[in-house]
Amino acid sequence: MRVKVLILRAAGTNCDLETGFAFEKCGAEVTFRHIWTMAPEELRNYQILVLPGGFTYGDYLGAGTILAHELRTRFQEEILSFIDKGGLILGVCNGFQVLVKTGLLPGLSGYFRVEATLVENESGRFEDRWVYLRPEKTNCIFLKGIDSVFELPVAHAEGRFLAPDAVIHKMREEGMVALRYTNSDGSPPGYPGNPNGSIDDIAGITDPTGQILGLMPHPERFIDPFHHPRHTREMIGFLAGYEILKRGVDYVRKNL
């Protein structure tokens, strides 16, 4: 079967094309849609919903806020039934901010309840750099079976994950912290290994079903060995970004 991926765009989305290209490379059929030209029911035609990186609506009213609001007010019912039918949702960078601000992540006490946030980096700056990430024990479909440290690039100004202690505690308990910033040996990093000052080194989180993944790092920027910043020194065979997206596509092909 063809795995159908929807790349949802809005004004200011800017990682849509390479994200679509990466999913095509994983064997999916990709459609790009602008949220203003799409009826919520059309979501039923897809199995993976992707919110790519960018600065939707200029990040006015907060990073991802307005797109989150549009999803909450117009797409709520359809998204709930999309998840219910086993569909996968991926939010990268600005897309992660959108998922947190809609309340789809972490989703501890049901969806569309905001429990966490992503705020300005502790450095006060936009930063583009490659980081080491440690996949944690979760049921996240996109990360299934990936158990060693890998690298991906981050590029953002507002990636610092914050939530009340109780939420963080529960996320840890229930295995919803999907990715942590780390040193190459797996030990906890300071800055810049943790590029934004995220609490508990959180880089990406999943929901209780494991169907939703939101992360600040960009998987679509590491789908070829030449993307890696040290490819003239070492050719890395494990293309972490490709592997993450491919797991989503393969899961849909097998299970839906």
Next chain:
Amino acid sequence: MVHRVEVRKRYPDKRGERIIAGMGLLGVTGIDKVEVIDVYYLYGISDVEARRIAEELLTDPVGEEYRLGKFDCDGTEIEITYNPGVEDPVTPSALRAIADLGIKIEHFKTAKRYIFSGDLDPETLNTVATRLLYNPLIEHIVTGDEEFPETTYRFKLIHIPLEGDLVAISKRYGLALNRIEMERIQEYFRKIGRPPTDIELETIAQTWSEHCVHKTFKGRIEYEGRVFENLIKETIFAVVEELKPGWCLSVFHDNSGVVEFDDEYGVCFKVETHNHPSALEPYGGAATGIGGVIRDILGTGQGAKPILSTDVFCFGEPDIGYDELPEGVLHPKRIISGVVGGVRDYGNRMGIPTASGAVFYHPSFLSNPLVFCGCLGIIPKKNIKKELKPGYRVILVGGKTGRDGIHGVTFASQELDSESQSLSSCVQIGNPIEEKKILDLIIRARDLGLIRSITDCGGGGLSSAVGEMGRELGVEVHLERVPLKYTGLTYTEIWISEAQERMVIATRPEDVDRLINLFAEEGVEAVEIGRFTGDRMLRLYYEGNKVGELEMEFLHKGIPKVVRKARWEKREELIRPEPIPLDSAFLKVLGSYNIASKEWIIRQYDHEVQARTIVKPLVGRCCDGPSDGIVIWPRLEKRSGLAVGCGLFPRYGQIDPYHMAASAIDEAIRNIVAVGADPSRIALLDNFCFGSPEREEVMGAIVRACLACYEIGLAYGTPFISGKDSLYNEYIDPVGNPRPILPTLLVSSIGLIPGGKVVTTDLKEEGNLLYLIGRSKEELGGSEYFYQLGIETGIVPKVDPEVGKKIYLCLHRAINEGLIQACHDLSEGGLGVALAEMVIGGRVGAEIDIDRIDFDGKARPDLILFSESNSRFLVEIRPEDETRINTIFSGLPHYRIGKVGNDHLSIRSGGKTILEFSIDTLVTTWKHKPVL
């Protein structure tokens, strides 16, 4: 009924910290905390609705809290909001989002409330506010009453009789036209028997400005007994005309130059300057600089897609004291912070990687910084040619038009002085999200065939864009159809406004509705404002009244030819300063602002968005070594590379602009040959930044730089495909003395890497050999070493293109054969710096013996290590490849100078170690001081 909602952060707000840092740069101290509160005014709703909007839309429940009304705060406070009539960028999205909640609202606007802990006297508060918090053109301080009457404009046609003192008329209207040009205009209107209208005079001033028409470069110039009838045509354009390379697809006549990339696509490249706006309002000036050059790419052919941005800056020395600043001049750190921030925020939001660039510091740029912004695009070959026919419609797309940027181009064609700081109306205001929407839609419209021709609205606004587009056919425009940000604009202001984020499209009449609807789908306004006629006239109407009528022939060809004299006095002399202790000299050069790491800038730019950056600006074991050129894959599905680099040597320019330009070309080429570019497929861009060409020695410098472009460009087989000049880069100090910048030519380069084989600068493996390629001479005039010693003269580096070309071809062959493990070009700081940087990148030591170099000059270690002779590389090879390397480079200067290994850098001469540094020392010296 108005509701006020305030939202404050629950966690430390970085915006406040940035304001404190900014106040530091203004010399204001004593405030340790600034809180920023977001304020929203909601009009015509109930209390319940206001609370719902605040809760569900305006407040992040985890990170923020809100209040209806005001939070209580202690300290000095100030509130800033948009001027009446100015479009608040948040409003449209917010109104839509509120409608999604099912609430009917009359109006929505935002403000910001700043609370300073502690007392600020009103004057300081005003300085802080005008410099850091708001731009009076679009915003104001809230003082209570927020109801302002909107200004209205009632049509009245204005004629300007050209009688009496013509120069005074030019001055009064800010036209920047000289007496001869004014007389020419007078003569034209006498002939047709009426005085010009204001809009006609403005149109001519815009079209004839140095910024738009480059009259100096096209002028008649006398230099050393030679007369150039058209300087640029006889030098820079001549390279491509004589070489006639089939791969140059569109050169010097569109908004950017286009070269062939592969069978289906071309790539186009343009670099612009935005110097004067950046001197006055660094953030806005740089942001609109990058926004403008991106539109040049969108406006190439029938529309190209931007895939890379470049940025090159020249600033004053950052450590200058506040008391040393000339009147009306901003501190370099403030300029740097604003310029970098402007490029970062605009470029990152556009989703275009900013991955290539350079920064240069010298006191001559203190009052006149240079800001070069470049953009590179990809375009299907079938869309390279524009098509225009009578009857095609003129469509204006993008942002609304306001009073911003009036007279930007005539302003750019004059010197800055201490009064310039008050000319804030010349600075434009950028909105990257608007431009991103336009970008997405232009590419879609192009692929649907709806765009027959397109150009950007940049300097000169509609006047330049439409006037230029219609030059062959003639065009009529109805100015009242242009969407406005606020009421009250005159017809002339509409015509010459440089409001940003606007493009002009020519489309077939039958496609107008489709085009407008397509843009409307994603929230971009597109309006038909006129049509192309075929009678070679420019006709302007306002509410049915004819306000302007000019023959295109006169507008575009009527300008009197500029005649200038040029001279240059040679000032090159051999200097051999007393050496200072070698180890301190080495660290001084390595740690100088010009040479030290630029990582603090590079990381603020998203240099990897679009997932095509294959050699990044930072490379090596810890991803912090410098790259010579950068490499992108213009097509994601194909591993064919494109390398991008640049060269810039302003200090050489004060010794001899010829060799300054020659060296810039050589550097731009070797930058990208070093990463793998094919030397036979390199194209160049020129950006001239000089002082006033009305002075003979400045004109002489320009001529010499042009001559180098011709001779060196031709010898290397590297054509110029696009360029731009920016003149009058001078600051007139309060007593009337001009302070020109150093003669500066930026050369940018692009080169193909069809096979995709790339090399980086970082040393790879212990035991490998180090070879120096190219001839080293005692050429330290203008070098970083001499600069650190306080010497500004000497023998300047020359270019020998015959040898250089052979070196480039041989190095390219060696790279393609996989023989080169690491390669770094020698540039500022010479061999010493190149070696240190390779060690830093690889975090592995090296040992060299400088006696193995055949040095042309006095063989003193400091002169050998810091000579900046051109066309040189330091390469790392495996021992087993040595024979093959010697074969490839036979007959060319190449020296085995040492090997890779150990945990330190050691340099030997005369049988003993003369310098030794640990890797750590090199790293901390090179990375020690971010400027901000």
